Amino acid sequence: MAYRITIYSPDQHILYEGSTPDQTGVGGGTTARLRLAQALARRGHRVTVAGNVPRLHTYQGVTFQPLLEVKHIEADVLILNSTGGTLDRRRVLDLKWQCG
Secondary structure, eight states, rough: OEEEEEEEEOOOOOOTTTTTHHHHHOHHHHHHHHHHHHHHHHTTTTTEESOSSSSSSEEEEEEEEEEGOOOOEEEEEEOOOOOOOOOOOOHHHSEEEEEE
């Protein structure tokens, strides 16, 4: 069974794209988040990373969406993750979202 999975990260300390870990070192937390997304996509899940990315794009089966363009989240699984300090949930709590 394939799930819709959204990984939401409010981190603003690093701007990245799906290919960033393949090109430059960005740190363990960001790299781990992107590798997890890619692994889930390889397993057949529909994966979206909502993060500090410059543009909407797809890389290795993962859709990357800029935070400011996220107006709602529809997912079976929602992962909230931060690697740049405390997890700031204010923005994601203001979004319309539906899980399941």
